Each structure stands twice: as C-alpha cells, then as structure tokens.
Amino acid sequence: MINQIRIINFKSHKDTDLGLGNLTILSGQNGVGKSSVLQSLLLLRQTNQKNRLDKILDLNEPLCKIGKTKDAIYLLPNEEYENEIHFVLKNEKQEYPFSFDAKEQNDYLARTGDISDSDGYENLNLFQNSFQYISALRNTDYRNRDYEVKELNQISYELGKGELVAQFLFEYGKRLKVLPELMHEDEEDPFLLAQVSAWEREISTGVNINVKENGGIYDIKYSFNTKSEYGETDEFSKDNVGFGLSYALPIIVAVLSASIDSLIIVENPEAHIHPYGISKLTELICLASQAGIQIIVETHSDHIINGALVQCKKFETSKETKGINKNNLKMYYLDRDEKEHKTLVNYLPVLNGGKIQRPPKGFFDQLDKDMNSLMGIKYE
Numbered sequence: 001m002i003n004q005i006r007i008i009n010f011k012s013h014k015d016t017d018l019g020l021g022n023l024t025i026l027s028g029q030n031g032v033g034k035s036s037v038l039q040s041l042l043l044l045r046q047t048n049q050k051n052r053l054d055k056i057l058d059l060n061e062p063l064c065k066i067g068k069t070k071d072a073i074y075l076l077p078n079e080e081y082e083n084e085i086h087f088v089l090k091n092e093k094q095e096y097p098f099s100f101d102a103k104e105q106n107d108y109l110a111r112t113g114d115i116s117d118s119d120g121y122e123n124l125n126l127f128q129n130s131f132q133y134i135s136a137l138r139n140t141d142y143r144n145r146d147y148e149v150k151e152l153n154q155i156s157y158e159l160g161k162g163e164l165v166a167q168f169l170f171e172y173g174k175r176l177k178v179l180p181e182l183m184h185e186d187e188e189d190p191f192l193l194a195q196v197s198a199w200e201r202e203i204s205t206g207v208n209i210n211v212k213e214n215g216g217i218y219d220i221k222y223s224f225n226t227k228s229e230y231g232e233t234d235e236f237s238k239d240n241v242g243f244g245l246s247y248a249l250p251i252i253v254a255v256l257s258a259s260i261d262s263l264i265i266v267e268n269p270e271a272h273i274h275p276y277g278i279s280k281l282t283e284l285i286c287l288a289s290q291a292g293i294q295i296i297v298e299t300h301s302d303h304i305i306n307g308a309l310v311q312c313k314k315f316e317t318s319k320e321t322k323g324i325n326k327n328n329l330k331m332y333y334l335d336r337d338e339k340e341h342k343t344l345v346n347y348l349p350v351l352n353g354g355k356i357q358r359p360p361k362g363f364f365d366q367l368d369k370d371m372n373s374l375m376g377i378k379y380e
Contacts, residue, residue, distance in 0.1 A: 028334035033343030135160030162250025282307030313354035
C-alpha cells in the first residue's frame with residue numbers, strides 16, 4: 001500500500017505532500033489540482049506498462065493525456081527544482097523517487113537521477129494487475145480487449161472509461177468470489193455477477209445485470225424484478241435505463257472484484273446517481289477500504305463526504321464492525337494560492353462521531369449559504 005506521495009513541479013503542484021490511507025478522498029473547487037494528483041500516479045503506471053519507466057515518463061496514453069512538457073511543468077518552479085519534475089512514492093518500507101528532466105519540449109520526459117534508488121517499485125500496488133482506474137469519462141460503448149481482460153484483469157484500457165466491463169463480467173462474473181466483507185446482506189450468492197446486481201439495486205430497485213456475448217462481442221442488458229405474475233421484465237439496453245446504472249457499474253465491479261492491497265482510483269463516483277444511491281456506493285467503498293483495498297476518490301459531492309463520515313461513526317458504534325475506522329480515512333480539501341498559482345492542501349482529520357473540526361471556508365458549505373439566504377441571513 002502506498003502511504004505517501006510527494007509531487008514537485010507538476011502542473012499546479014509546486015511541492016505537494018499527501019499522506020494516503022486505505023481510503024483517500026480529494027475534494028475542492030475545479031482547477032485546484034485534484035485530478036493532477038491522480039495523473040501523477042497514472043503517468044507512472046502507463047509508462048511502466050510500456051516498459052519505459054527506467055528511461056522516460058510518457059505523458060500521453062493510455063490512462064491519461066497531458067500533452068507536452070509545457071503542459072506538465074509547474075509555471076513558477078523554484079531554483080532548486082527548475083526544469084525538473086519529481087514524484088516520490090512511499091510505503092511502510094521505503095521511498096521510491098522518480099525524477100525527470102523537463103527542459104525539452106516533448107511528449108515525454110527523460111528520466112534523471114539514480115534510478116537504483118527506486119529499485120523494487122514494481123511491487124507497489126500501483127503497478128500490479130490488481131490496479132483499476134475508473135475516470136469521470138465513463139463510457140457505455142463497450143469494447144473487447146482479450147489480453148487486458150484475461151491477463152491483466154483490467155476493466156478499463158483507455159482513459160479509465162470502464163469500456164471493458166462487459167467482457168470483464170462475462171469472464172469473471174460467475175467464477176470470481178467477492179470478499180466476505182463486501183457481500184450485500186440481501187444476496188447469499190458470493191460470485192461477482194450476483195453481488196454486482198445486488199449492489200446495483202441500491203441505485204435502482206429490483207434491477208438485474210445480464211451479460212451478453214454474441215460472436216465475441218460483449219454487452220450489458222438490464223431487467224427488473226416485478227411483483228406481477230411474470231416475475232421479471234424483458235431486458236433493456238443500457239441506453240434505455242437510467243445513466244446512473246451504467247455509470248455506477250464499473251465502480252461496483254472494480255470494488256467487488258478487488259483483492260486485499262489492490263489500488264483503485266475513482267473520479268466522481270457520484271455522477272448521475274441519486275443521493276441514497278451515492279450513500280450506498282460510499283458505504284461499499286468504505287467497506288472495501290476497511291477490508292484492506294486501497295481506494296483514492298476525487299469528488300465534488302457532499303453526499304460522498306457525509307457518507308464516509310457516517311461510515312466512520314458506524315464503525316465506532318456497530319457491533320458487527322461495519323463502516324470504516326476513521327484512522328483509515330484521509331480526507332483533503334484542495335485550494336489554490338492565487339499569487340503563485342499552486343495547490344494548497346488542507347488535511348481534514350476525522351474526529352470521534354464522524355465529525356470534522358473547523359472545516360475550511362468553501363468546504364461543502366453551499367447548503368448553509370443557501371439556507372441562510374432563504375432565511376434572510378446575510379452570509380459573510
């Protein structure tokens with residue numbers, strides 16, 4: 001598990017140091033550096049996938065697209081790190097530094113420094129087949145990639161779109177057992193497909209996930225349980241059910257198929273999902289993190305934040321050890337220094353009872369502002 005990441009001179013990150021937990025939640029306004037925290041990890045992984053990390057950092061594809069050097073380098077680097085970009089990953093054993101020369105305008109950066117300092121980095125969960133990335137660009141135009149699904153166990157190939165989820169469910173849905181801690185309380189079948197349907201029912205009542213294969217082409221169909229004599233509706237295409245089902249599907253599959261010490265990166269899990277469904281999806285994410293799966297979430301939803309805090313309180317009070325230990329949750333609110341155009345990090349420790357003490361201005365306070373406005377109270 002990666003316990004810490006340091007980012008120097010990358011995009012808006014002049015020098016950002018983040019501790020990572022079992023579950024790490026990044027929040028903040030648009031354009032403050034949340035996505036670039038994730039991109040720093042994705043760049044390392046995609047370059048390693050191409051067997052080039054000992055020589056370069058590949059700035060483009062398949063996981064993210066940065067452009068060229070000018071798009072990657074921080075605008076106002078200090079003299080110590082001028083024309084260099086640095087990433088440092090740390091686990092409980094050692095640090096793994098990655099340094100790159102940013103002098104030339106290319107779509108890659110040349111590796112510098114003593115490469116042997118990062119020996120053994122391949123053992124980090126970021127570089128394992130158990131890694132999954134689900135981006136905000138989730139796609140229902142499903143694709144087939146046999147090697148990525150069957151050998152690398154991936155749900156996404158291009159930009160974290162989740163475009164391989166139908167083939168993934170066809171391959172593993174009825175032979176991969178879910179961790180006991182993640183099984184839905186209303187479903188006894190421990191296999192992936194049954195558990196995915198059970199958790200999707202928290203998004204849309206009574207839904208069933210059906211995987212179809214025709215001539216090597218894979219697709220997802222949806223049906224619904226009814227109280228009529230027919231028992232179940234006809235199957236519907238993904239285009240004829242709510243977007244929330246398709247948007248939640250790759251996240252649920254990624255979490256339920258994960259093993260202990262996996263790493264999952266998820267952007268905007270709340271997209272197209274109603275508040276109750278977001279709360280239940282957050283519950284699943286917290287249960288997985290508490291079980292030992294490392295998850296990093298970028299969000300703009302107060303329902304994700306409040307849902308995680310509720311799960312912290314539940315862990316304190318539940319006799320069945322549900323929820324997540326507050327010590328396993330790292331929550332951050334990112335902001336921007338307008339003078340230096342750099343990312344500022346506010347760490348928000350969770351207190352007993354799932355409370356956050358003195359949250360910074362702008363941290364999901366719009367509801368309070370709106371209520372004060374409705375009551376005629378001037379908000380300073």
